[in-house]
Amino acid sequence: MPEIDPARLIGDLRRLAEFGRHGTGVHRLSLSEPDVAARHWLRDRMAEAGLEARIDGVGTVFGRSRARGPVLLMGSHSDTQPRGGWLDGAMGVIYALEVARAFAADPACAGLGIDVASWIDEESTFLGFLGSRSFVGELKPDEVARARSRDGVVLTDALERAGFAAQPPVRLEPGRYKGYLEAHVEQGGTLERTGKRIGVVTAIVGIRGGVLVFEGEQNHAGTTPMNLRKDAGVALVEFAHALRRAFEQTAGPHTVWTFGRIVLEPGSPSVIPGHAELTMQFRDPDTVRLDALSARLDALLAETNAAGPCRVVLTQPRRTEPAPMDAGFQDRIEQAGERRAPGLVARLHSAAGHDAMVLSRHMPSAMLFVPSIGGISHDVAEDTSEADLVLGCQVAADAAAAILKA
Amino acid sequence: MPEIDPARLIGDLRRLAEFGRHGTGVHRLSLSEPDVAARHWLRDRMAEAGLEARIDGVGTVFGRSRARGPVLLMGSHSDTQPRGGWLDGAMGVIYALEVARAFAADPACAGLGIDVASWIDEESTFLGFLGSRSFVGELKPDEVARARSRDGVVLTDALERAGFAAQPPVRLEPGRYKGYLEAHVEQGGTLERTGKRIGVVTAIVGIRGGVLVFEGEQNHAGTTPMNLRKDAGVALVEFAHALRRAFEQTAGPHTVWTFGRIVLEPGSPSVIPGHAELTMQFRDPDTVRLDALSARLDALLAETNAAGPCRVVLTQPRRTEPAPMDAGFQDRIEQAGERRAPGLVARLHSAAGHDAMVLSRHMPSAMLFVPSIGGISHDVAEDTSEADLVLGCQVAADAAAAILKA
Numbered sequence: 126m127p128e129i130d131p132a133r134l135i136g137d138l139r140r141l142a143e144f145g146r147h148g149t150g151v152h153r154l155s156l157s158e159p160d161v162a163a164r165h166w167l168r169d170r171m172a173e174a175g176l177e178a179r180i181d182g183v184g185t186v187f188g189r190s191r192a193r194g195p196v197l198l199m200g201s202h203s204d205t206q207p208r209g210g211w212l213d214g215a216m217g218v219i220y221a222l223e224v225a226r227a228f229a230a231d232p233a234c235a236g237l238g239i240d241v242a243s244w245i246d247e248e249s250t251f252l253g254f255l256g257s258r259s260f261v262g263e264l265k266p267d268e269v270a271r272a273r274s275r276d277g278v279v280l281t282d283a284l285e286r287a288g289f290a291a292q293p294p295v296r297l298e299p300g301r302y303k304g305y306l307e308a309h310v311e312q313g314g315t316l317e318r319t320g321k322r323i324g325v326v327t328a329i330v331g332i333r334g335g336v337l338v339f340e341g342e343q344n345h346a347g348t349t350p351m352n353l354r355k356d357a358g359v360a361l362v363e364f365a366h367a368l369r370r371a372f373e374q375t376a377g378p379h380t381v382w383t384f385g386r387i388v389l390e391p392g393s394p395s396v397i398p399g400h401a402e403l404t405m406q407f408r409d410p411d412t413v414r415l416d417a418l419s420a421r422l423d424a425l426l427a428e429t430n431a432a433g434p435c436r437v438v439l440t441q442p443r444r445t446e447p448a449p450m451d452a453g454f455q456d457r458i459e460q461a462g463e464r465r466a467p468g469l470v471a472r473l474h475s476a477a478g479h480d481a482m483v484l485s486r487h488m489p490s491a492m493l494f495v496p497s498i499g500g501i502s503h504d505v506a507e508d509t510s511e512a513d514l515v516l517g518c519q520v521a522a523d524a525a526a527a528i529l530k531a
Numbered sequence: 532m533p534e535i536d537p538a539r540l541i542g543d544l545r546r547l548a549e550f551g552r553h554g555t556g557v558h559r560l561s562l563s564e565p566d567v568a569a570r571h572w573l574r575d576r577m578a579e580a581g582l583e584a585r586i587d588g589v590g591t592v593f594g595r596s597r598a599r600g601p602v603l604l605m606g607s608h609s610d611t612q613p614r615g616g617w618l619d620g621a622m623g624v625i626y627a628l629e630v631a632r633a634f635a636a637d638p639a640c641a642g643l644g645i646d647v648a649s650w651i652d653e654e655s656t657f658l659g660f661l662g663s664r665s666f667v668g669e670l671k672p673d674e675v676a677r678a679r680s681r682d683g684v685v686l687t688d689a690l691e692r693a694g695f696a697a698q699p700p701v702r703l704e705p706g707r708y709k710g711y712l713e714a715h716v717e718q719g720g721t722l723e724r725t726g727k728r729i730g731v732v733t734a735i736v737g738i739r740g741g742v743l744v745f746e747g748e749q750n751h752a753g754t755t756p757m758n759l760r761k762d763a764g765v766a767l768v769e770f771a772h773a774l775r776r777a778f779e780q781t782a783g784p785h786t787v788w789t790f791g792r793i794v795l796e797p798g799s800p801s802v803i804p805g806h807a808e809l810t811m812q813f814r815d816p817d818t819v820r821l822d823a824l825s826a827r828l829d830a831l832l833a834e835t836n837a838a839g840p841c842r843v844v845l846t847q848p849r850r851t852e853p854a855p856m857d858a859g860f861q862d863r864i865e866q867a868g869e870r871r872a873p874g875l876v877a878r879l880h881s882a883a884g885h886d887a888m889v890l891s892r893h894m895p896s897a898m899l900f901v902p903s904i905g906g907i908s909h910d911v912a913e914d915t916s917e918a919d920l921v922l923g924c925q926v927a928a929d930a931a932a933a934i935l936k937a
Contacts, residue, residue, distance in 0.1 A: 311754070312751060312753075312754045313751065313753075313754030313755065313756075314754075314759075315756075330753065332753075334800065345718060345719065345882075345883070345908055345909065346787065346789035346791060346812065346814075347718075347719075347736065347738075347787065347814055347882035347883045347884075348717070348718045348719030348720075348882040348883055348906065348908065349719065349787070349906075350719075350721075350787065351782070351786070351787055351788075353720075356789070356790075358789075358790045358791070358793065359775065359790065361793075362768055362771040362772055362775070362790065363772065363775075365768040366768055366769065366772040369765065369768070369769075376757070380757070381752065381753065381755070381756065381757055382757075383752035383762070383764075383800075383801070383802075383803055384762075384764045384765065384768065384795070384804075385752060385764070385795065385798065385799050385800040385801060385802055385803075385804065386795055386798040386799065386800065387764065387767075387793040387794070387795050388793070389790070389791065389792055389793050392791065392792045393791050393792065394740065394789075394791040394792065394810050394812055395789070395791065395812065396789075396791055397789055397791075398790075398791065404800050406752065406800055406801065408752075408753055476751075476753035476754040477751065477753040477754055478753075500754065500755070502751050502754060503751060
């Protein structure tokens, strides 16, 4: 089995975290100055590792193996959330680099290739999953042309300024890969709570939801009798209450749902709201379960509109399908984990989205999780013990070798 | 009975509405340029009517009768809501002026006095009920010193610029008045719905409420299992639902309650809210009923905090006591109404606050309502038919005479 170099791994993780360092975390939004600098640094590390390394037209850093094959694609993203964690995304990129280096140093891996990717903008500063979606050919040209950040920065301008715009895109070469392997911090507390050290991801959840818009009639909160009101705020509260009960009845063990935002308009203490909005989403790894939850939502929408007095519609619908991970790859990761950390491997789903979701639509894909301390994510307090970081990378290397030798 | 002059009444109402005219309504915030001009115009009309007229140190326009008495105080406010109606407040001021003129012209009213007031800032541009509270001596000096508008204009600066600051305040003279009578548009649709033309106000509602603040734990909407969440948004929804049920059981025929504003923080689709705020209020003309509603609210607060997982507290508590109107004055208004419009008089409470609420703490007080077309208020579309405006003023004059002759 290829042996990784723990000191080199931890050193590169710490070095990457210097780009955009923010306290104990990192603020490295896609195409910001520290992000562009980090991409150049990553390209140089990939080149040092013997890969054909370049930054493509959307900013993805890609290191292509010179091995004659078979080849496994590995990677994650090096852009971060605003004031995010140092490992979210970055860890999977450095794991991929370290595995490629371990393979190159191991005669038993001669001929086996690891391509290394740092997909750009998984965190959606401009356009979510921009790098991986560009790679697999799922991007529509006008999506890139129209994308802009919340601050109004136009994506194509930012690519121009970074010097990436003129570069050709990296595209998936049909037939090249045995599959895709992505390592990531768990971002939840399941591994920690259950005392496990390696997570084998079974599926990435599907996400559905949108913004429920309630229309009533704005009026004076003193002089309008209760029985004459069309109160959009009350309609929202009653809908949310009923939806919660319906979801509780229909939920599976992995279902989660969230009311993230409520707005009443005009939002004054003495005015009956004429307009209200409820932003909601629900997630499950299983499409059948998502369909059952959708059916409850649809039924409640119909009931509410039939009963009145307010109207409600679902706007800005969101729908991401669950992404099941490859069963054979899962077994390989589990076996590799059990060899290095007997009894400390668990299967679990990913409740957050990852580039592997995009890749899994085009090739067998899998994910390996390491524990997040306290389950904290998208925060500068996100962390994982060095021992777990080293173990996770070694298991990834072992699993990659097993997949390529299978 | 003193006879009013319909043409003079309507003419002055229309002339006053020219100050700050905004489409079919008026935008005449306290101490704005059109408001100051309207105050000078009102003072001149009061002087013409034979009253000792002046503008006092907070901007109230006051016309003191020279009659030897007894004296009735009449008035309302001439400041308006932003883009408000032309009659809200203004009508009660011009009614008072017209009644004073009708008394002066009627030998049968010789010796009977009508003092006329246009109280400043009922609509709370700087400090709600500033004029009437100053008159009865309820203002604390630092309230005036600290008051500023939402735009940051300091009240004392605005009084200085208007040229009012150096004037002495008008103060209630003990023993001078038989009481206070205020006419106002209904601001609701009760008179119109029931086909009545004169409303006799039984009481002005009390108002209670505040901002309910829920504290939970902000977390990732995907990776946090439902049973580990402390979701402040869900706590708010369930609280609002339960409070609505409790209030429905406890409410009287005149109770209204309103959820005017909801905020979830941070307010992102994929983040479990760690903090949530619900702005609520309830109104009733009866203190016993308000106490019963408060008890339900307190019980639910205790239950929720005992059950967890989120904490909830009531902040920014608001409490205005109900103001019952004088029973004898109510009878006089009803009798006057029945004489001029038999069968078209109704008793009803006021669900909005008025200067009469302040005055009623210091002398017998009463209010007379005229119908609002479509129940519309605080909007440029607010209106009342000319026939109702004339009838209302005549009934006010008759009632004033009956009160003073009693």
